[in-house]
Amino acid sequence: MISALWWQPAYAVTDPQLEQQVDTYLLVLAEDPEQAMSSLQALLAQVHSQTPASTATRIYGSEVLHYVYTGEIEQAEQRLTDLLQFANRQDNADVMAEALAIKIDTLFYQNKLNEAYQVVVDIEPYLEHTVQPRIRYYAHNLIGRLYMRDNQFEMASTHLYKAYEAVNETDNDRTLLRRTFLQSQLAQLQADLKSWPTALELAEQALESASQLTLQGFMPDLYLLKGYIEGESGQHEASIATHYKAIEWAEKLERPDTVLLSLNNIGASYILMEQYEQAKHPLQQANELAVELNDEYTHALVQLNLGYIDVMQDQHEQGLHIMESAIQYFREHGRKSDLERFLTEYAKALQHAGYHIKEAQILREQRALNQELFQTERDRTLAELQQRFQARDQAHRINRLEQDNELQERLLENNRLQNRLTMLIAIIVALTSLLMWLLYRKVRHANRRLKEANKQLEYHSLRDPLTGLYNRRSFQQRMAKRDLHLHSRRYHSDEIDALVLIDLDFFKQINDQYGHAMGDDILIEVAQRLTDSLRQHDQAIRWGGEEFLLFLHRINATDLVSLVERTLYQLSERPYISGTESLVVTATAGFITLPFAGIDEEKVNWEKALQLADMALYLGKANGRNRACGIQGLKVPYTELPEGFENDLSQAIAQEHIELVTIVGPQVERIS
Structure with missing residues (x-):
C-alpha cells in the first residue's frame, strides 16, 4: 500500500492556456495526424521548469500515445520511461495517476493485458486522492475498457460509472464528447450483459449527445449498435428502422462495411418475424455488396440467410444446397463459436424440410462443437485467472519489497549520522535477524495460503461452475480409478453399473425465446432434480451445454428402467419457474449397462459403452424426443457383430442384433 507520507496531496494547479492547446491538438489528431504532430512539437517546446507538473505530464503523455497510435512503439516506450521518471520526482497523486494511466494505455494498445493488470494495482492508491476529474475520467474509462476486453463485466461497470461521475463534474468543450463516448461504451457493456432496456436507453442518449455535437463520424456506429440492441431484445420493426438510419449515415460518410452489416441485420429481423418476402430484398443487396467488397465471410452469412428463406418457403432442395455451401465455408474459414451457432439454424431448416436423419447428424456435430468450445473456454479462463493472480501477487510483492528497502535505507542513514559503529553493526545484525524471521513467517503464511488456493482450484476444477454438479474431468477420474480396481480384481465380476446420457429438448429455442438467464435457471433446477433422484453412491455430471450424464453404481436391469422412467417424469412433470x-x-x-451384455470391458470399455448410449439418445431424438432408449443386451454373440457396430446402431437394430427398450416420457405441453 502507498503511505500517505510518501507524496503530497494533489492540487489542481494547471496552465489553462497550454491545457486548451492540448484539447485543440486532440481534435486535430482525429482529422490530420501529421498536422497534429506539428502542434504537439510546439506544445513540447513550451514546457519549462515553471510549467505546472500536471500540465507537463499531460503534454508528455500525449507524445507517448502519439507514438503508440502511429505504431512507433520503440519511441513510445522511451518517452514513457522518461515520463515515469518525471512523475516519480513530483510527489503528486494527480501526476502519478495520469502517468500510470498512460502506461496502461500503452500496454492495452499492444494487447499486453497481464502487464496492464499489474499497473492497475499500482494506480489504485493514487486514484483515491486524484483531484482533477479529467484524470479520473481517463483512468477509470481505460480500466473499464480493459475489464470489458476480459469479459469481467461487473468490474468494467464499476470503473465506467466512476468515469461517468468524473465527467459530470466538468463543464468544458470536451465534456459532451467524453460523455458521448462513455454512453456508447456503457451501452455496449449493458448489451454484453443482456440488459437490453438499459443498453437501449444509453445508446439513445449517446445518439442524442452525438447529434448535439454534430459528431457525424459517431453516427453510423451508434445507429448500428442501437439497431443491434433492438433486434436482440425482440423489437424487430424498430431495429429495421434504426438500421436504415445507420445505412443513410454510412452512405453519406462512405462506410460500405456498416451498410453491409445493417442490410444483413435488416434481413435477419424480417426472418425472425417470418416475413420472408420482405427479407429477400435487403439480403440480396447485402449479397451484391459483399461480393463487391470481397467480404467472403459476410457473403457466406448472407447466403445462409437466403438459403434459410428458400427452405421456409418450401424450396427445400435449393435452400438446403445454399445453406450447406455456406456451412462448409464456415467449417473451413469461420470461428468455431460462429459455426456452432449457424449449425443450429441449419438443423432447424432440415427439421422444417423433413430431413430428420441429416438433422440428427448436424445436431450431433453441433453438440460435439459445443462441448469442445465449452472445454476450450474453461481451460482458457482458468489459465488467465492463474496469470491474473500471479500478476497481482507479483505487483504486491514488489510494493512490499520497495517499502522494506526504503525502511532499511532510512535506518542505515540514521546510524551513519549517529556515527556509532558498534551500534550500527548491532542494528544491522538485529535487522537482518528480524527480516529473516519475518521472511520465514511470510513464507509459512504464503505456503498456507497457496495450499488453500490449491484446494479451491482442485474443487472448482472438478465442478461445473453454474450447476455445482461434477464435470467431465471428475467423471473421467472416477472411471480411471474404476478401471484400476478392475485390473487389480477389487471390483466383483457380478457388479453391474450403468450410464444414462440425458439431453434437454429444444434448449436452444428456450435460450432464443426466453433469454440465457432463464436457460441458466433451468439448467440449475435440472441439476437439483437429477441429484434428488439419485441414490447416495450414484453420480450426476454436467457433460456439456444442456447434456447431463448419470453414473449408477451397482444396479440391476429392472431398477435401471424404473430409475430412468422416474427421472424422465421428475424432469418434465413440473414446470420450471424463472421470474x-x-x-x-x-x-x-x-x-x-456397464459392463455391456456381460462382455469383458477390455473389449467394450466405458467409453465405447457411452458411445452406444449416445447413439441410443440420438435414436430417441429422431423418434420424437421426450423418451429414453436403452440398450439392454445382444441377441447374437459379440464375436458375430460386424466391426464398428457401435457407430451404426440403426443397422444393428434392423438386423436384430441389439435388444432395445424404449421408455416414453409423460404427456406434457412443451416448447417445440
Whole structure:
C-alpha cells in the first residue's frame, strides 16, 4: 500500500492556456495526424521548469500515445520511461495517476493485458486522492475498457460509472464528447450483459449527445449498435428502422462495411418475424455488396440467410444446397463459436424440410462443437485467472519489497549520522535477524495460503461452475480409478453399473425465446432434480451445454428402467419457474449397462459403452424426443457383430442384433 507520507496531496494547479492547446491538438489528431504532430512539437517546446507538473505530464503523455497510435512503439516506450521518471520526482497523486494511466494505455494498445493488470494495482492508491476529474475520467474509462476486453463485466461497470461521475463534474468543450463516448461504451457493456432496456436507453442518449455535437463520424456506429440492441431484445420493426438510419449515415460518410452489416441485420429481423418476402430484398443487396467488397465471410452469412428463406418457403432442395455451401465455408474459414451457432439454424431448416436423419447428424456435430468450445473456454479462463493472480501477487510483492528497502535505507542513514559503529553493526545484525524471521513467517503464511488456493482450484476444477454438479474431468477420474480396481480384481465380476446420457429438448429455442438467464435457471433446477433422484453412491455430471450424464453404481436391469422412467417424469412433470415465466421442458436419454451384455470391458470399455448410449439418445431424438432408449443386451454373440457396430446402431437394430427398450416420457405441453 502507498503511505500517505510518501507524496503530497494533489492540487489542481494547471496552465489553462497550454491545457486548451492540448484539447485543440486532440481534435486535430482525429482529422490530420501529421498536422497534429506539428502542434504537439510546439506544445513540447513550451514546457519549462515553471510549467505546472500536471500540465507537463499531460503534454508528455500525449507524445507517448502519439507514438503508440502511429505504431512507433520503440519511441513510445522511451518517452514513457522518461515520463515515469518525471512523475516519480513530483510527489503528486494527480501526476502519478495520469502517468500510470498512460502506461496502461500503452500496454492495452499492444494487447499486453497481464502487464496492464499489474499497473492497475499500482494506480489504485493514487486514484483515491486524484483531484482533477479529467484524470479520473481517463483512468477509470481505460480500466473499464480493459475489464470489458476480459469479459469481467461487473468490474468494467464499476470503473465506467466512476468515469461517468468524473465527467459530470466538468463543464468544458470536451465534456459532451467524453460523455458521448462513455454512453456508447456503457451501452455496449449493458448489451454484453443482456440488459437490453438499459443498453437501449444509453445508446439513445449517446445518439442524442452525438447529434448535439454534430459528431457525424459517431453516427453510423451508434445507429448500428442501437439497431443491434433492438433486434436482440425482440423489437424487430424498430431495429429495421434504426438500421436504415445507420445505412443513410454510412452512405453519406462512405462506410460500405456498416451498410453491409445493417442490410444483413435488416434481413435477419424480417426472418425472425417470418416475413420472408420482405427479407429477400435487403439480403440480396447485402449479397451484391459483399461480393463487391470481397467480404467472403459476410457473403457466406448472407447466403445462409437466403438459403434459410428458400427452405421456409418450401424450396427445400435449393435452400438446403445454399445453406450447406455456406456451412462448409464456415467449417473451413469461420470461428468455431460462429459455426456452432449457424449449425443450429441449419438443423432447424432440415427439421422444417423433413430431413430428420441429416438433422440428427448436424445436431450431433453441433453438440460435439459445443462441448469442445465449452472445454476450450474453461481451460482458457482458468489459465488467465492463474496469470491474473500471479500478476497481482507479483505487483504486491514488489510494493512490499520497495517499502522494506526504503525502511532499511532510512535506518542505515540514521546510524551513519549517529556515527556509532558498534551500534550500527548491532542494528544491522538485529535487522537482518528480524527480516529473516519475518521472511520465514511470510513464507509459512504464503505456503498456507497457496495450499488453500490449491484446494479451491482442485474443487472448482472438478465442478461445473453454474450447476455445482461434477464435470467431465471428475467423471473421467472416477472411471480411471474404476478401471484400476478392475485390473487389480477389487471390483466383483457380478457388479453391474450403468450410464444414462440425458439431453434437454429444444434448449436452444428456450435460450432464443426466453433469454440465457432463464436457460441458466433451468439448467440449475435440472441439476437439483437429477441429484434428488439419485441414490447416495450414484453420480450426476454436467457433460456439456444442456447434456447431463448419470453414473449408477451397482444396479440391476429392472431398477435401471424404473430409475430412468422416474427421472424422465421428475424432469418434465413440473414446470420450471424463472421470474414471471413458467415453462415445461422435456428430455431425451440413452442408457446402457456397464459392463455391456456381460462382455469383458477390455473389449467394450466405458467409453465405447457411452458411445452406444449416445447413439441410443440420438435414436430417441429422431423418434420424437421426450423418451429414453436403452440398450439392454445382444441377441447374437459379440464375436458375430460386424466391426464398428457401435457407430451404426440403426443397422444393428434392423438386423436384430441389439435388444432395445424404449421408455416414453409423460404427456406434457412443451416448447417445440
